[in-house]
Amino acid sequence: MTLTTIALDATALTLRYRRGWGLRDCTFQLPAGRISALIGPNGAGKSTLMRLATGLMRPTSGEIRVLGQVPGKHGANRQLAFLGQDKPLYKGFTVEEMLRAGAKLNPGWDDQYAHRLVREADVPFDAKVGTLSGGQRTRVALAVAMGRRPELLMLDEPLADLDPVARQEVMQAVLAEVAETGMTVLLSSHVIADLDGVCDHLLLLSGGQVQLQGDVEDLLTQHRVLVGSRELVLPDGVVEARTTGRQATVLARTSNAPGWDNNEPSLEELALAYLRSAKKVTA
Ligand SMILES: Nc1ncnc2c1ncn2[C@@H]1O[C@H](COP(=O)(O)OP(=O)(O)OP(=O)(O)O)[C@@H](O)[C@H]1O
Structure with missing residues (x-):
């Protein structure tokens, strides 16, 4: 893969927590414009990898490049959106206020698109985020992440609290966005059946190490x-x-x-x- 076709490029990437390894000597490349599945048992290092990619943490050794850049070196990467397991929403805001905050904070914000995603999820715009169900909060957090129209979208178990229909709707929205804009997606999930037919690249971690990677x-x-x-x-x-x-x-x-x-x-x-x-x- 040449540089322009690689979204995430890790070389001997290692992160050691005080208690033990988060990631250990991981070398892999994820292709741009595709949906990559990140699979691994509990504690495999999936969230650690995503945190390193966002620049929230620095590697102990080795390197990760995101869209060609070392994360955090030139401020937050505006092309990257990350949705972690703890959904980054303000509980006291209404859904509409949350979208307005997204618009204020993100220069490339697509307001129509973000509103459409919330509407499709049947989440009321005037509801306080704190009163929403777990699944509804996930849909709003996704709208905020995707409203930024990122080049790279990283989703850490986004489907975990969604009902079966909502899981399908979310995956359809992600697939449509990839087809339309060439966005790259890295998606972690424990439900492998959800990824089948959706992901075209696989990265399988275990014990902080890469067990398997490649085109599905x-x-x-x-x-x-x-x-x-x-x-x-x-x-x-x-x-x-x-x-x-x-x-x-x-x-x-x-x-x-x-x-x-x-x-x-x-x-x-x-x-x-x-x-x-x-x-x-x-x-
Ligand atoms: N803040 C932390 N401090 C110390 N150890 C940590 C910390 N975060 C993660 N770890 C450890 O690093 C390893 C990888 O954890 P990580 O959360 O990246 O795994 P994961 O694959 O995302 O797991 P899960 O599927 O359960 O979400 C685990 O052994 C975990 O206990």
């Missing part, structure tokens, strides 16, 4: 779910092997597994196999 289509074609007798010879590239009775189910990075029934994995099968195998290694 490429990763899926490079892996196989193999089903067969447990007596069969395992191919190279086994990520995870499980047995029930006389049958074995294997996920392997291979295209050559004689004797096995083999199918391309879904994103969920791929990610879960890597997450389970990382858990076994660290247990």
Whole structure:
């Protein structure tokens, strides 16, 4: 990938908290204009990575570049919008006042668009933010983040408190924005099924380290779910092997597994196999 096609570029990125590692020697690149999934178990380092990208924290060693710049060096990156797990809203403001604050604070603010996003979510403009449900607050926080029309949008588990219809609506809004403006999105979620068909790039962290990264289509074609007798010879590239009775189910990075029934994995099968195998290694 050349510089202009890379939105996030990390080299040996490390952050050590007093208690232990947040991230450890992470090297990866996320492509611009695409939706990248950030997956990992609790404590994997997903929020830490996003905080480093915003410049809220500095790495202990290594480097991260966001849209070509080291975060925080030239003030807040105006092209970057970040929506963390603690939604950055003023509880005493009405939704309308929140949008007005967004307009005042952000030069590139698109007021019509932000209002449309709130309207689509059926959130009343005159309601106080503090009286909204968790899901409604998420929709307002998203409108504030996307109203800035950022080049890079980072969402830390944005779907966690949304109902199934709202999850779909939010993903549709994000997809439409990516298609229309070429915005780059980094999206973390524990519900991998929500990311399937939406994300075209994957970054999987575990224990602060990169376990798997790449283009989703490429990763899926490079892996196989193999089903067969447990007596069969395992191919190279086994990520995870499980047995029930006389049958074995294997996920392997291979295209050559004689004797096995083999199918391309879904994103969920791929990610879960890597997450389970990382858990076994660290247990
Ligand atoms: N402020 C902090 N001080 C000390 N340790 C921290 C701090 N924030 C995170 N950590 C530790 O760093 C590691 C990575 O945490 P992080 O919050 O980045 O993980 P995560 O992948 O976002 O987890 P989750 O899915 O639970 O939100 C964990 O071991 C966590 O305990």
